[in-house]
Amino acid sequence: MIDIDHLRQWIGREEVRSEIAGAALVDRFNATFDLEDAARDGAPDGGAYDGAVAPALIHLCLAPPAAPTAGLGPDGHPARGGFLPPVPLPRRMWAGGSFAFLDDVRVGETVTRRSTIRDVVVKQGRSGILCFVTVDHRIDSNGRAVVEERQDIVYRGEDAPNAAKGTPEPAPQGSHRVRVTPSPPLLFRYSALTFNGHRIHYDAPYLRAVEHYPGLIVHGPMQATMLVQLAQKIRGARPARFDFRSLSPLFDDADFTLNATEDGDGLKLWTAYAEGGPVAMEATATW
Structure with missing residues (x-):
């Protein structure tokens, strides 16, 4: 049973986190995706350098939640009930969202993410009850607005191991x-x-x-x-x-x-x- 009135008390909750978009992180991002990025151009060692344009969506790798290992749930996610509401469904997935790119993050700048819970809704899906949590993120880089993001998170129950599809x-x-x-x-x-x-x-x-x-x-x-x-x-x-x-x-x-x-x-x-x-x-x- 989902107490939607309780979960909707999280609407409006805010969280602010910041991290420097350092050259080392940009190098690891580019290596992961096999990118030859503009952030490398002109650097004497072939790596990223301060002031260069960082790759798109690097902000997803900056200032993530840093819950203690002892505070993780059995699935490896941080235990629920902090910034995100404590939805009592076992599976959590990134269902979709949007990005409006306003400017570029640059290597060496401080990136700040301001997150706000916009909505919490329960729906009946084909596989059972679904709970959708919508989160708005505003991403600033050295005080400039660079990305406006909407994140749609869906929570659902477990499928039977051999459920017919x-x-x-x-x-x-x-x-x-x-x-x-x-x-x-x-x-x-x-x-x-x-x-x-x-x-x-x-x-x-x-x-x-x-x-x-x-x-x-x-x-x-x-x-x-x-x-x-x-x-x-x-x-x-x-x-x-x-x-x-x-x-x-x-x-x-x-x-x-x-x-x-x-x-x-x-x-x-x-x-x-x-x-x-x-x-x-x-x-x-x-x-």
Whole structure:
């Protein structure tokens, strides 16, 4: 039973965190995504340097919650009831969101994230009760507004291990298509960049025995980051706005693809398994 009146008391709660977007972090971000970034240009050792433009969505790796290890729940997430409401459903996922890019984070600047709980809603889904928590983030870099973000978090119950599922429509291929291997080192590196202890991304025995998934789950924020990088590569500039929604999980048991196709003045983008499977994340980018 979910006491929605209790959970909605978290609406309006705020949290402020700051961290310097240091050159070492930018180097690790670029190494994780195999990027040759402008932040390296002109640096004598080939690394990032202060004052250079940092890569898009680097803010997702800055000032994460730093709960003590003893304060983590059994799934590796911080125990609930702090900034986020204590939703009594076991599974938490990044369901979607949006980014409005106003300016660039620059290497060496202090990045501040101001977070506010906008809404808490309970809905009945096909798989049972769902609880959606909407969080607004304002990202400043040395006092300049650089990103306005909406984050949609969904909590749900456990699926039965062998629950029957319908056959989803296979995803199309985009006119731009990049193949990605979701290797354990890639997933581990992104978890480390974001200080994300959620065991679904690195602990295969836990994942199969407790959460009954077939493999490690590819991070939603990492998929969104890769799609923004693809959009930026196609158009030669980062988008002004990026909206996305997660539809189905990607596991590390097969390669997946980043796809894009022209859509008027913008791009439609999506991820999907390389060989069949439905759309995993869908997005739009506009300039």
